[in-house]
Amino acid sequence: MSAGPARLPAVCHRCGSDKLGALVPCKTCGYVPSGADRTVAWLFSEHHLSGPELVAAAERVRAGERPEPSRALREQARLAMGAAPTLERAAQPLSLSHKLLIFFANLLLTTLAGYAVWFGLRESRPRAAREALLLTVPLSALFSLLWTLEQLRELLG
Numbered sequence: 001m002s003a004g005p006a007r008l009p010a011v012c013h014r015c016g017s018d019k020l021g022a023l024v025p026c027k028t029c030g031y032v033p034s035g036a037d038r039t040v041a042w043l044f045s046e047h048h049l050s051g052p053e054l055v056a057a058a059e060r061v062r063a064g065e066r067p068e069p070s071r072a073l074r075e076q077a078r079l080a081m082g083a084a085p086t087l088e089r090a091a092q093p094l095s096l097s098h099k100l101l102i103f104f105a106n107l108l109l110t111t112l113a114g115y116a117v118w119f120g121l122r123e124s125r126p127r128a129a130r131e132a133l134l135l136t137v138p139l140s141a142l143f144s145l146l147w148t149l150e151q152l153r154e155l156l157g
C-alpha cells in the first residue's frame with residue numbers, strides 16, 4: 001500500500017495534454033479541475049481508464065470533443081474519490097496517548113476495554129484496531145494465567 005493519494009497518469013480534459021495526477025493544474029492550458037469538473041478529471045485518469053484508453057481519450061479532446069460523462073459515470077467517480085480519505089483513515093495508527101489509555105485501562109480496569117476499542121475500530125480503522133488488540137491480548141493472557149494459578153493454589157492449598 002502506498003502512503004497518501006496516488007498520482008496516476010491523467011489527461012487534461014480541456015486541452016488533452018498529459019499530466020500526472022487527475023486534479024493537478026494543467027501545465028499546458030493552466031486549467032485546474034474544480035467543483036463537479038473534478039469527477040470528469042478523475043474519469044480522465046488511470047483511476048478509470050487504461051493506458052491506451054487514456055491516449056484515445058486525449059486524442060478525442062485534442063480533436064475538439066467536449067467530454068460529457070454520463071450521470072452514472074460521474075457518480076462512480078464521486079464515490080471513488082470520496083473513498084480515498086476513508087482508505088487513508090483505515091491506515092492511520094493509534095496515537096501514543098490513545099495507546100497509553102488502552103494499556104492502562106486494560107491494566108487497571110479490565111482487558112474488555114481493549115477489546116471494546118478493537119471491536120469499535122475494526123471496520124473503519126483496521127490498523128488501529130490491530131494495535132489495540134496487540135496491547136490487549138498479551139495482558140489478557142497474563143491475567144488468565146494469574147487467575148488460573150490462583151485457582152490452582154486454592155485447590156491445592
Ligand SMILES: [Zn+2]
Nearest residue numbers: 012015026029
Ligand atoms: Zn490543459
